[in-house]
Amino acid sequence: xxxxxxxxxxxxxxxxxxxxxxxxxxxxxxxxxxxxxxxxxxxxxxxxxxxxxxxxxxxxxxxxxxxxxxxxxxxxxxxxxxxxxxxxxxxxxxxxxxxxxxxxxxxxxxxxxxxxxxxxxxxxxxxxxxxxxxxxxxxxxxxxxxxxxxxxxxxxxxxxxxxxxxxxxxxxxxxxxxxxxxxxxxxxxxxxxxxxxxxxxxxxxxxxxxxxxxxxxxxxxxxxxxxxxxxxxxxxxxxxxxxxxxxxxxxxxxxxxxxxxxxxxxxxxxxxxxxxxxxxxxxxxxxxxxxxxxxxxxxxxxxxxxxxxxxxxxxxxxxxxxxxxxxxxxxxxxxxxxxxxxxxxxxxxxxxxxxxxxxxxxxxxxxxxxxxxxxxxxxxxx
Amino acid sequence: xxxxxxxxxxxxxxxxxxxxxxxxxxxxxxxxxxxxxxxxxxxxxxxxxxxxxxxxxxxxxxxxxxxxxxxxxxxxxxxxxxxxxxxxxxxxxxxxxxxxxxxxxxxxxxxxxxxxxxxxxxxxxxxxxxxxxxxxxxxxxxxxxx
Numbered sequence: 001x002x003x004x005x006x007x008x009x010x011x012x013x014x015x016x017x018x019x020x021x022x023x024x025x026x027x028x029x030x031x032x033x034x035x036x037x038x039x040x041x042x043x044x045x046x047x048x049x050x051x052x053x054x055x056x057x058x059x060x061x062x063x064x065x066x067x068x069x070x071x072x073x074x075x076x077x078x079x080x081x082x083x084x085x086x087x088x089x090x091x092x093x094x095x096x097x098x099x100x101x102x103x104x105x106x107x108x109x110x111x112x113x114x115x116x117x118x119x120x121x122x123x124x125x126x127x128x129x130x131x132x133x134x135x136x137x138x139x140x141x142x143x144x145x146x147x148x149x150x151x152x153x154x155x156x157x158x159x160x161x162x163x164x165x166x167x168x169x170x171x172x173x174x175x176x177x178x179x180x181x182x183x184x185x186x187x188x189x190x191x192x193x194x195x196x197x198x199x200x201x202x203x204x205x206x207x208x209x210x211x212x213x214x215x216x217x218x219x220x221x222x223x224x225x226x227x228x229x230x231x232x233x234x235x236x237x238x239x240x241x242x243x244x245x246x247x248x249x250x251x252x253x254x255x256x257x258x259x260x261x262x263x264x265x266x267x268x269x270x271x272x273x274x275x276x277x278x279x280x281x282x283x284x285x286x287x288x289x290x291x292x293x294x295x296x297x298x299x300x301x302x303x304x305x306x307x308x309x310x311x312x313x314x315x316x317x318x319x320x321x322x323x324x325x326x327x328x329x330x331x332x333x334x335x336x337x338x339x340x341x342x343x344x345x346x347x348x349x350x351x352x353x354x355x356x357x358x359x360x361x362x363x364x365x366x367x368x369x370x371x372x373x374x375x376x377x378x379x380x381x382x
Numbered sequence: 383x384x385x386x387x388x389x390x391x392x393x394x395x396x397x398x399x400x401x402x403x404x405x406x407x408x409x410x411x412x413x414x415x416x417x418x419x420x421x422x423x424x425x426x427x428x429x430x431x432x433x434x435x436x437x438x439x440x441x442x443x444x445x446x447x448x449x450x451x452x453x454x455x456x457x458x459x460x461x462x463x464x465x466x467x468x469x470x471x472x473x474x475x476x477x478x479x480x481x482x483x484x485x486x487x488x489x490x491x492x493x494x495x496x497x498x499x500x501x502x503x504x505x506x507x508x509x510x511x512x513x514x515x516x517x518x519x520x521x522x523x524x525x526x527x528x
Binding site: 130142145180184374 | 510512513514516517518520521522523524526527
């Protein structure tokens with residue numbers, strides 16, 4: 001007997017190297033963001049955490065605990081326990097695989113299952129998933145779709161089996177979302193930037209461990225903009241804001257031992273404050289740390305500047321530069337203005353600093369809406 | 383004494399001193415050139431130091447800044463509260479400019495709450511339906527237990 005399908009869920013997800021973001025297209029503003037960390041605990045540890053999660057559900061706020069069901073070669077089912085998100089990061093041996101190595105069953109599908117469980121706690125059998133990938137992962141797209149598509153079964157902390165069916169997977173280049181978000185800002189609606197067809201924009205996306213620069217040509221259809229990204233392999237490189245953070249911790253401890261050596265760990269919000277303001281708040285007082293920030297950001301800024309110079313003509317023929325990605329917000333002070341590395345009069349952030357990590361997802365949500373309209377209208381005519 | 387004193391002019395008659403226009407132009411150009419709010423604030427301070435503490439002149443400067451913000455310029459978060467407060471004070475005080483103010487749409491000020499949500503909802507229409515083509519080819523899957 002064929003089971004009745006749930007109403008289709010149009011779902012968009014970005015499994016970034018720092019944070020994993022997702023949203024339903026039907027309800028804007030409902031993004032869910034959890035850290036990209038996974039852990040495969042021992043059975044006793046898992047059971048202890050399940051008890052904790054049942055009694056104090058708040059510990060699950062940015063996490064997912066579940067057992068994923070797999071089938072062996074003979075079709076016999078077996079289950080593996082996982083922590084994903086904040087709980088996985090806080091103790092034990094957290095795992096974070098980045099780059100193409102993460103697109104495998106046993107890892108990428110686990111991240112997916114965590115997100116599915118948080119989004120559809122009672123399961124869903126009719127999911128259409130638009131999934132992000134960096135520009136240089138284009139050759140892995142088939143692998144990504146194969147790992148994410150189809151049936152995924154988990155057992156939740158209450159022992160309830162839950163089934164998800166991802167019926168369609170649509171890949172998208174994550175950085176393009178940033179330009180779409182920028183184009184949808186009010187500034188463009190009234191168009192004081194005088195954007196027009198034929199204009200060239202340079203899109204700079206700084207992620208957790210991957211960054212990219214992409215040339216975008218604007219075209220027009222009557223009054224509406226069409227975005228034409230032109231990807232080049234040289235535009236993408238494996239450095240991101242996580243690398244900057246790691247270096248910044250070392251620099252802070254090295255340059256200011258009296259202030260930082262006795263701190264067991266330097267929290268992320270302190271590192272972000274340092275990158276944005278060149279100072280941190282220590283024991284309630286501002287403490288300047290410009291040299292540490294300069295040293296820590298130098299490698300990624302050098303890389304961006306080199307690509308900018310060698311492959312994007314030092315920005316000479318670009319009307320605007322648009323910066324996106326969570327790392328882009330933190331590096332923005334070093335990119336724009338007279339002292340910024342781009343030396344360009346029109347450098348913009350695709351969204352506000354506090355929401356920039358969602359810019360790619362939100363922008364792409366708009367494109368997904370148009371994709372759905374198109375596909376549904378095609379299917380309606382068949 | 384400064385060479386030019388805006389108080390010498392009667393604004394109510396629509397008198398438009400060159401210097402005031404010049405100031406606004408400079409403010410605007412500064413913003414376009416990337417000098418942005420730092421220069422605008424410096425120029426307001428400069429006006430004060432020149433003895434031009436006439437609120438009308440400063441209001442003009444802030445209005446120019448409001449216009450920039452209205453056109454999409456986003457001041458840093460730590461400046462927004464200051465600028466908004468200044469603008470609101472000036473708007474309250476500068477009765478002579480109420481007519482001019484009424485012509486400005488200040489709803490674009492990003493410091494106002496819910497700006498993002500409203501803007502998003504209202505302005506996504508600038509993208510063509512062809513935006514759908516930015517997606518790669520999709521792949522369909524079946525539920526093998528059906």
